[in-house]
Amino acid sequence: MATISDAWELYANLVLSSSPAYCIRTETGRWNNHIVKYFGSTHLVENITNKNLLSFRAALVKKRLSPQTITHCLSLLRRVLHRAQQWDLLDAKLPNFDMPKFDNKRVRFLTKSEANTLLVELSLKSQLWHDISLLALHTGLRAGEIFSLRPSHFDQPNSALYIFETKSNRNRSIPLNATARHILKANCAGSTDFVFKEHDRQIKNVNRIFSTAVQTCQFNTPTQDRRQRVVFHTLRHTFASWLVQAGTPLIVVSQLLGHKSLQMTSRYAHLAPTQGATAVKALEQFVDYVNIGGPL
Missing domain, CATH: 1.10.150 (DNA polymerase; domain 1)
Structure with missing residues (x-):
């Protein structure tokens, strides 16, 4: 049986x-x-x-x-x-799966000062993990996506990074700024398989070096809500949060993150409460004067 x-x-x-x-x-x-x-x-x-x-x-x-x-x-x-x-191995009605109900959306992101503090601490412990973390801040890549990067994914002439086999099963292209290009160029040099390696092997998981650096920076407390705790994935949230705060439309942020839907990106909408007012104000450039109920 x-x-x-x-x-x-x-x-x-x-x-x-x-x-x-x-x-x-x-x-x-x-x-x-x-x-x-x-x-x-x-x-x-x-x-x-x-x-x-x-x-x-x-x-x-x-x-x-x-x-x-x-x-x-x-x-x-x-x-x-x-x-x-x-496959006819089970000839019976499937049982009911009572899934837990929870809100697991992480809302924590780093301030510029916190990010700099963390990067300095990481640089003291490991240049490799400093570079990995800095790349995450400038690209929004997931840990697994970074660990799977190969030199062939880096299009240096066009300042782009191509991501394949992602969590959302959607390949995407990410434009690179100068910082991201510098990191990739430095770590791709002499590499024939993976961009980032530890002990000459592909990295599988986030190293304790990162969590130790976070602990040294005192970003987390034992009683803290897990959604507020700083983990490696916080760097991805920081990337998105900074972009929205800088006025980047949610649809662009969604594309860069590789989200399946815009709804997944909507968690960042509160970081740009004035974007709506700015958007409608832009309409004034198209109409100089409208005589409704007298002069404006």
């Missing part, structure tokens, strides 16, 4: 294998660290019930996982079971 592990093996080989490398690592990690330890030998037909799913969710909560991580685990399990049903 087929087990959940059997279904996972098929899913990993037939579906997940065609995903980007970082996605394979992440999903495999979720399965091995959380799902297989709880459901690994469970028979698909007999024991996948609503009660078992609630027990599984409770077990994840006890591990003190974030609501988002719990949702990702449940979502992965649901996808595997759905495929098992398609």
Whole structure:
């Protein structure tokens, strides 16, 4: 009788294998660290019930996982079971997946002073992580996108960076300013595989050097709301926040970030409350005088 592990093996080989490398690592990690330890030998037909799913969710909560991580685990399990049903491994109605409700949108971004403080601290600890962090601030790239960069992605003559196999599955081109060009040019020199490497290997995860630098800068406190804590992804939010504050339209910011929809970028709208007034004021250049109810 087929087990959940059997279904996972098929899913990993037939579906997940065609995903980007970082996605394979992440999903495999979720399965091995959380799902297989709880459901690994469970028979698909007999024991996948609503009660078992609630027990599984409770077990994840006890591990003190974030609501988002719990949702990702449940979502992965649901996808595997759905495929098992398609492949005739599971001849039963799928149980209900009661997903946690949460607002996980990070709102924290760095001020110019905080960014400079962090970069100075990083430069004292690691030039590599200083360069990676500075590039994130000037491009808005995700950590995985930076770690996957190859010299061939850097179009120096046209000052552009081409991003492939992104989280949103949308390839995009990012224009580069002088700072970003300098970082890429310096780190591409002599590299034939990845732009940024540690111990001559591709970087897989954010190094503790970054979190230690954040700790030294005293940006976080133990009781702080996790959405307010400074992590590497904060650099991406800082990139977007600074652009909006500088008057960049949300649609342009959305394109640079590679968001699937403008709704994802709307979280930054409050940073430019005067853009609407500025926009309608611009209409005055087209009409000098309108006699409605007397002189203006």
